[in-house]
Amino acid sequence: MLADGTLLRGEAFGAVGTAIGEVVFNTGMTGYQEVMTDPSYSGQLVTFTYPELGNTGVNTADQEAPRPHVRGVISRELTPVTSNWRAEGDLEHWLAENGVVGIRGVDTRALVRHLREGGAINGAISSDGSTPVELLEQVRAAPSMEGLNLAARVSTAEPYTWTEPCSAAFDTRLQQRPERPYRVVAIDFGIKRAILDRLVAHGCSVTVLPADSSLEAVLSHSPEGVFLSNGPGDPAAVSSGIALVKDLLTQVDLPLFGICMGHQILGLALGGRSFKLPYGHRGLNHPCGSPGQVEITSQNHGFALDADSLPADRVRITHHNLNDHTVAALQLLHQPVFGVQYHPEASPGPHDADHHFARFAALMADRR
Structure with a gap:
């Protein structure tokens, strides 16, 4: 749910709950674990433009901090198979263990175009049964990134x-x-x-x-x-x-x-x-x-x-x-x-x- 009333439905992954933050997008084709653990993404729901996440799993060597700092993850697809010699686990379970809410199956191309035309905007990812009306009220009450000392x-x-x-x-x-x-x-x-x-x-x-x-x-x-x-x-x-x-x-x-x-x-x-x-x-x-x-x-x-x-x-x-x-x-x-x-x-x-x-x-x- 975006603050302008735009609603996108998908499937939940990671932790169960509601995450509210600034919805942004990252155009990188790799490095999703570094992005998620980068403290610079604190307070943000990150849309990944590369259409599939999780291919290479997760490992401790690629972390930029001890834990993820993204508030939520938005993806087109989440791979069911992890395949990399450095992998120590899979992305979905790692996000769940660290309390990060995710949504997959979203048309990320449409979402990114919406953000490019209208600008980054507050939004929510929810998998706990909250209604769209409840979510919109919470999102609109959330503070803007401007003026925040994160x-x-x-x-x-x-x-x-x-x-x-x-x-x-x-x-x-x-x-x-x-x-x-x-x-x-x-x-x-x-x-x-x-x-x-x-x-x-x-x-x-x-x-x-x-x-x-x-x-x-x-x-x-x-x-x-x-x-x-x-x-x-x-x-x-x-x-x-x-x-x-x-x-x-x-x-x-x-x-x-x-x-x-x-x-x-x-x-x-x-x-x-x-x-x-x-x-x-x-x-x-x-x-x-x-x-x-x-x-x-x-x-x-x-x-x-x-x-x-x-x-x-x-x-x-x-x-x-x-x-x-x-x-x-x-x-x-x-x-x-x-x-x-x-x-x-x-x-x-x-x-x-x-x-x-x-x-x-x-x-x-x-x-x-």
Whole structure:
């Protein structure tokens, strides 16, 4: 049930219940487990445009967090057979065990077209006997994604360190690491394990701090660089993160690297504005770049920075999304600071943009 009254019927899978959230779509042909465990999808019902889910099952190595963060899953088909040498279980039982409600048998092509024409919208998936009238009332009472600080919900409660990879795919892109690891503090707005793995691969020893950390807390770890992570919700609502980045930019001279929400928070700290995209960018084949250089990127975000609001005397926009010309990357002109809107850790997705991690490591090496 969508907030505009659109009703689609299908078959239930996963957990039994009602899930309410923002209905969005992801165009990737693979990586459904990474998507479902990505904290950036907190509060959302994800429509998968690839018509069949579950082919490769699930395994612990592909999880971006200890549990799924999607609120619900919408699929055309769910395979009855799991076939992959890495599989440790099947998708349907895994979703049921983790309390994620799903619906299959839906015309996802029609739903995606509806979302593209009208924009992302709140909705509900229900398998507990709730009536359409009851569901519509609940959906219309649910808050909009605009103004929601979901980073506070998914961020770590306590600091922790990340010095070794957890991903089975880590060694396939292992980089040369320095004799002494670079000390990095990562601010967790909803961080993915694959990002932590890529930081380690490029020579970092990472201390992960909560989203509401202060400048004093960051500096107590004597960092050589600070990383601002991805995360869910409205970046403008993450006031503590914006305040922290303002302090970092004005009071210390450290390399600073932001991805996705971290990139947006960086722009907001510089005095820029963010806005909600009609239906967001969620997929694995978004072209981004500058004249003469294009990267095919993995993306997952519903907000973007307003290019005209960024201070031209401090900021250079280095990459645009070549589909809609929104800001895809920026760097500061006089400080070792940059951010990218997309996901260079490529989990899932292409590896074109992995060099941004090497760029961050090079800034810390120069500072040493």
